[in-house]
Amino acid sequence: MSPNRRDVLRGLGLAALAAPLAACATASRTAAPAPTATAAATSAANPLGVQAAGPLEVVIFSGGNGDKYAVDLHEAAYSKAYPKAKIKHVATQKVGTQLRPRFIAGDVPDVINNSGPEALDLQALVQEGHLADLTPLFEAPSLAFPGKKVKDTLVGGVYENSLIDGVPRVLQYTVAHRALWYNAKLFEAKGWQVPRTWAEFNALGEEAKKAGIALFAYPGQVGPFYQLWNLVYSAAKIGGNKVIIDIDNLADGAWTAEPVRQAVAAWAQIQKDFGDKAYFGLDHTQTQIKHLQDKVLFYPCGSWLENEMAKEKPDSFEYAIAPVPSIGAADAMPYEAIFVGVSEAFFVGAKGKNPQGGLEYLRLMLSREGARGYTELTKNLTVVNGVVDGLQLTSAVNSAAKAQEAAGRNTITDARFETWYKELFDYAQTQTNSVMSGRSTAEQFCANMQKKADELKDDSAITKQTRSV
Amino acid sequence: MRRHGFVAGFLLLPVALYLVFVISPYAQAFQIALTDWRGVSAGLNYVGLDNFRRLFGNDAFWQAIRNHAVLLVALPLATIALALAFAYLLNAQGGVKGSGFYRVVFFLPQVLAVAVVGVLFKAVYRPDSSGVLNGALMKVGLEPAGWLTDQRLALWSIIAVMVWQAVGFYVVLFSAGMAAIPKDVFEAAALDGAGRLTLFFRITLPLIWDTVQVGWIYLGIAAFDAFALVNVLSIEQGGPDGATTVLATEIYKNAFGYSRFGYASAMGVALFFLTLTFAAVTMRVTRRERIVY
Numbered sequence: 001m002s003p004n005r006r007d008v009l010r011g012l013g014l015a016a017l018a019a020p021l022a023a024c025a026t027a028s029r030t031a032a033p034a035p036t037a038t039a040a041a042t043s044a045a046n047p048l049g050v051q052a053a054g055p056l057e058v059v060i061f062s063g064g065n066g067d068k069y070a071v072d073l074h075e076a077a078y079s080k081a082y083p084k085a086k087i088k089h090v091a092t093q094k095v096g097t098q099l100r101p102r103f104i105a106g107d108v109p110d111v112i113n114n115s116g117p118e119a120l121d122l123q124a125l126v127q128e129g130h131l132a133d134l135t136p137l138f139e140a141p142s143l144a145f146p147g148k149k150v151k152d153t154l155v156g157g158v159y160e161n162s163l164i165d166g167v168p169r170v171l172q173y174t175v176a177h178r179a180l181w182y183n184a185k186l187f188e189a190k191g192w193q194v195p196r197t198w199a200e201f202n203a204l205g206e207e208a209k210k211a212g213i214a215l216f217a218y219p220g221q222v223g224p225f226y227q228l229w230n231l232v233y234s235a236a237k238i239g240g241n242k243v244i245i246d247i248d249n250l251a252d253g254a255w256t257a258e259p260v261r262q263a264v265a266a267w268a269q270i271q272k273d274f275g276d277k278a279y280f281g282l283d284h285t286q287t288q289i290k291h292l293q294d295k296v297l298f299y300p301c302g303s304w305l306e307n308e309m310a311k312e313k314p315d316s317f318e319y320a321i322a323p324v325p326s327i328g329a330a331d332a333m334p335y336e337a338i339f340v341g342v343s344e345a346f347f348v349g350a351k352g353k354n355p356q357g358g359l360e361y362l363r364l365m366l367s368r369e370g371a372r373g374y375t376e377l378t379k380n381l382t383v384v385n386g387v388v389d390g391l392q393l394t395s396a397v398n399s400a401a402k403a404q405e406a407a408g409r410n411t412i413t414d415a416r417f418e419t420w421y422k423e424l425f426d427y428a429q430t431q432t433n434s435v436m437s438g439r440s441t442a443e444q445f446c447a448n449m450q451k452k453a454d455e456l457k458d459d460s461a462i463t464k465q466t467r468s469v
Numbered sequence: 470m471r472r473h474g475f476v477a478g479f480l481l482l483p484v485a486l487y488l489v490f491v492i493s494p495y496a497q498a499f500q501i502a503l504t505d506w507r508g509v510s511a512g513l514n515y516v517g518l519d520n521f522r523r524l525f526g527n528d529a530f531w532q533a534i535r536n537h538a539v540l541l542v543a544l545p546l547a548t549i550a551l552a553l554a555f556a557y558l559l560n561a562q563g564g565v566k567g568s569g570f571y572r573v574v575f576f577l578p579q580v581l582a583v584a585v586v587g588v589l590f591k592a593v594y595r596p597d598s599s600g601v602l603n604g605a606l607m608k609v610g611l612e613p614a615g616w617l618t619d620q621r622l623a624l625w626s627i628i629a630v631m632v633w634q635a636v637g638f639y640v641v642l643f644s645a646g647m648a649a650i651p652k653d654v655f656e657a658a659a660l661d662g663a664g665r666l667t668l669f670f671r672i673t674l675p676l677i678w679d680t681v682q683v684g685w686i687y688l689g690i691a692a693f694d695a696f697a698l699v700n701v702l703s704i705e706q707g708g709p710d711g712a713t714t715v716l717a718t719e720i721y722k723n724a725f726g727y728s729r730f731g732y733a734s735a736m737g738v739a740l741f742f743l744t745l746t747f748a749a750v751t752m753r754v755t756r757r758e759r760i761v762y
Contacts, residue, residue, distance in 0.1 A: 096725060103509040121728035124507035220618065221704045278603075280618040281596035281704060423727050430705050439620070439710065461505060 587701030
């Protein structure tokens with residue numbers, strides 16, 4: 001007997017009801033079962049115990065750096081090493097939106113590039129045990145430098161940066177320098193010198209004003225954190241890295257400390273005397289175009305800037321980096337001190353089907369071919385030391401490398417409250433716009449920030465992180 | 470009985486879809502509001518009314534409520550006043566010359582996606598000389614205004630965009646209402662010596678009051694949203710200093726920025742009751758004797 005129309009309709013209705021309900025956000029009340037990923041025996045050739053035929057899924061944030069590097073370099077290298085393994089490549093610009101339901105359902109990819117505006121909150125993932133321990137990777141022999149452990153081939157701070165609750169969980173893959181960017185060709189043409197002190201900075205501001213150029217601008221609409229970085233790094237220059245470490249540790253009075261107040265007051269003065277309030281309403285692209293048009297002298301950003309603006313950059317412009325001028329005479333760090341930090345987070349899904357393969361994939365990324373090829377393709381330096389000799393780099397990256405050399409051991413540490421306490425970071429951006437546009441004073445900035453930090457500290461629902469270096 | 474089965478057969482699918490995609494997420498929001506869910510776990514941990522306690526002690530929440538209050542008064546008032554005026558001009562005594570053309574022009578903003586409108590007005594409000602408004606101001610030698618960066622202006626700038634976009638729809642809605650009024654009512658009043666204004670306030674407005682009431686509720690509900698425009702236009706997502714933030718912006722930030730889905734759901738629940746209360750209150754306040762003609 002063939003089904004009549006009503007049966008069909010009823011069936012459709014029930015199917016519609018049943019299918020999505022099963023996939024409902026929190027339908028299963030128990031944690032997803034951990035998959036049975038068994039490691040193969042480890043050996044010298046296979047230190048991480050990778051199963052040769054185990055499939056591997058790689059999720060890449062396809063932003064400014066694209067995802068070509070993953071397909072052409074790292075996944076190709078993995079296929080070469082494990083020809084029997086099937087690789088699934090996923091490129092996305094919405095990491096969080098795409099992966100959140102998969103974490104809930106227990107269908108977790110193996111390698112995840114957690115970057116971009118919708119990156120996942122790592123703290124929440126750690127609480128659920130989703131992030132694999134990267135210790136085996138850091139302790140494994142390096143593919144770039146035979147005889148060395150992976151850990152010992154990386155630039156300083158990468159291992160410390162990978163720690164969450166004392167366990168390495170995130171590999172930051174690229175190195176970025178952040179400070180003030182300027183047009184080296186314009187400085188040459190005008191015969192200007194890069195200012196080393198705050199007095200020189202002000203004097204140059206007057207000169208620039210006569211030439212119709214704003215000394216400094218940051219994008220207030222979507223990029224107030226560029227200026228927040230400036231404030232925090234300037235404070236670190238005055239009071240040493242301890243200022244940032246205290247802020248990250250939510251220490252009492254970390255924000256009301258004198259170096260923070262001094263740095264904020266100094267920058268607010270620069271904005272007031274030489275800035276243009278129009279930039280509070282412009283986004284980063286608009287501001288960066290103005291910078292390329294020589295309407296802005298100094299722009300705070302990271303060394304990815306040239307890559308980002310490559311299409312718009314005229315020949316009359318050459319990106320160069322300058323450390324933030326010294327604010328006081330007795331600053332803890334010399335003028336040359338500059339921020340050297342890491343970004344582009346990668347982690348391995350602990351509850352995926354092939355966590356060993358995930359670790360191995362990261363090890364291949366840190367091989368000579370993997371890291372050097374990445375720099376060649378994306379013009380970004382990776383965290384692997386000494387693999388880029390002889391490569392053609394952008395003037396921005398070259399300039400940053402020189403600045404890092406000049407800084408020597410005087411590098412400004414990264415502020416981790418940015419990812420640890422995102423709410424505090426967002427609030428700080430609001431406060432930055434507020435103080436820079438003159439709606440509040442430096443003292444109010446410090447007091448407001450301290451109040452918010454104290455609130456977070458007293459909130460037992462928020463997991464606290466600490467750092468000593 | 471056979472007929473009931475037949476009707477039910479037709480209703481089953483839409484009702485099932487509605488249950489699954491509308492009712493069940495609502496119900497789940499109420500459930501999640503009682504937990505500290507962070508969006509990546511399968512299990513739920515109940516924390517009682519803790520999220521609501523936090524909510525009522527949070528400045529950003531109250532600031533969003535204040536902004537909604539401004540929106541709730543300004544948006545319907547401005548939109549309905551403008552729409553009524555335009556609709557009356559288009560309809561009274563056959564309408565002004567070219568009323569068909571104006572009707573289309575008024576309606577145009579309605580067909581644009583909100584994101585498009587947002588980007589469009591980003592160019593209009595751009596703070597430097599490339600901005601449409603500030604460019605004009607600077608040409609005539611005036612100081613440029615911080616349309617979206619000045620705390621006192623920002624919310625009004627966004628309300629202006631919402632009014633601009635909504636007016637066309639209500640012009641069409643009210644036009645339809647006005648067209649339905651029998652001509653002889655006007656003629657009789659005109660014979661008795663009623664002027665145009667009297668005609669409008671004594672005849673047109675009372676006779677389309679039902680339509681105005683519906684418009685008021687629609688606009689009120691729109692005032693509880695405003696998320697897309699705030700997200701595209703405002704600086705620092707609801708800034709400066711929270712001057713343009715709305716509940717949906719705070720929900721978005723907490724859910725997808727800070728992975729606090731429980732707290733964000735609590736805010737959603739608060740928004741749900743606010744919207745419901747508003748609709749009920751409006752219905753009650755604007756209730757009148759129905760005029761049958």
